[in-house]
Amino acid sequence: MLAADADQSRPNDLDAFWMPFTANRAFRKRPRIVSRAKDMHYETPDGQKILDSASGLWCCNAGHARRPIVEAIQAQAAELDYAPSFQYGHPKAFTLAARLAAMAPGDLDHVFFANSGSEAVDTALKIALAYHVAKGEGTRTRLIGRERGYHGVGFGGISVGGIVTNRKRFGTLLSGVDHLPATYNRDEQAFTRGEPEWGAHLAGELERIVALHDASTVAAVIVEPMAGSTGVLPPPKGYLRALRSICDKYGILLIFDEVITGFGRLGASFAAERFGVQPDMIVFAKAVTSGTVPMGGVLVSKPIHDAFMTGPEHMVELFHGYTYSAHPLAVAAGLATLDLYRDEGLFERARELEPAFADAAMALKNLSGVLDIRTIGLVAGIDLQGHADQPGKRGFEAIERGFHNEGIMMRVTGDTLAITPPLIISEAQIAELFEKTAAVIKATAQ
Ligand SMILES: Cc1ncc(COP(=O)(O)O)c(C=O)c1O
Secondary structure (H helix, E strand, O other), X not given: OOOXXXXXXXXXXXXXXXXXXXXXXXXXXOXXXXXXXXXXXXXXXXXXXXXXXXXXXXXXXXXXOOHHHHHHHHHHHHHOOOOOOOOOOOHHHHHHHHHHHHHOOOOOOEEEEEXXXXXXXHHHHHHHHHHHHHOOOOOOOEEEEEOOOXXXXXXXXXXXXXXXXXXXXXXXXXXXXXXXXXXXXXXXXXXXXXXXXXXXXXXXXHHHHHHHHOHHHEEEEEEOOOEOOOOOEOOOOOHHHHHHHHHHHHOOEEEEEOOOOOOOOOOOOOXXXXXXXXXXXXXXXXXXXXXXXXXXXXXXXXXXXXXXOOOOOOOOOOOOOOOOOOOHHHHHHHHHHHHHHHHOOHHHHHHHHHHHHHHHHHOOOOOOOEEEEEEEOXXXXXXXXXXXOEOOHHHHHHHHHHHHHHOEEOEEEOOEEEEOOOOOOOHHHHHHHHHHHHHHHHHOOO
């Protein structure tokens, strides 16, 4: 075992940390290490500034190391480091839950806290199943996800998810799951800003799935309002509304996984608000604390919550929860983050910047090897022509090139770039971000 370097920012042994969703051997040969961050930038141990085009991992919506959030976390650690949420409570947890419920559309009045998007997804799926039992409809056990959906990496999440690489090595997963088709079709939708005109009819596939299994066996449908991790797929116009009405027709719960669309990414508190469609539950995580302290959760509608509030009052109503549900540090970070979003008007800012951001993204359209660009809110997905027999290699080259040569942190999925900067980005930085992106695209062209 090696002792840490005297300079903590420079690890001298990269071997022990098995990095998640990372090409570990390639990383160890040519590491990409950041040791500081402020506002729109990371910094390497050598002092190189790296523009953050990805909000870390779609989470640092308020930018990095923002003073009010930092101070709230520091103060909380000194005041109340930890308190259990099983049978006990601490004040700020209730305040944050109420604040989130007030932000959420309609009757999403209750919050169940978890620590990540994956945990929050599993929580929502479990609540859906238990809800139907509570209502005397325990035959409703099937869960419907969507091809190309990403719902984290728990067994529930990968079962309803639709990304083959995340599923194929992990056994038979949950039984009784079915999938809607993905909503993307390049021939019909290429280079669309916002919601594509084509594709609402694909919601009708839910009718087919329900007919196959019978409504009495279907518990819930879970979708990302805008699929993010699979490469930025905004929903076709009318698609989410159609899903809602089919779910209503058959008594099926509709869950929006808003782990990346929540908290201003699409210029509204939640995508549900932007698209005017009311789900029965919203899964959130990431930007609720602007990425500073892990937190996830589920916003649950009043009727679902109330269905559990029966039986003897000394009894636990839902046998589910995490040691760190509503952890005091996460809660303090969440409250400070929501204050910052409000005080700086960051959701409105995202909405105002959307046209300029989309223009800057679409300006890359004619670069060689750009197959499609999709934009919505402060998000752009750019599909690149990959190496014929090595999918994902160009995406990997883009990460390396961006970091080492252009000073930009890029998020890629396969050969698709996902641009999703903090909402504090200035117009000048938008220009800079897409200049760097263009340079990366040119440098990695075949
Ligand atoms: C839509 C969606 N759901 C769930 C998750 C999983 O979140 P976590 O990585 O915090 O478990 C993600 C992560 O990117 C996500 O994008």
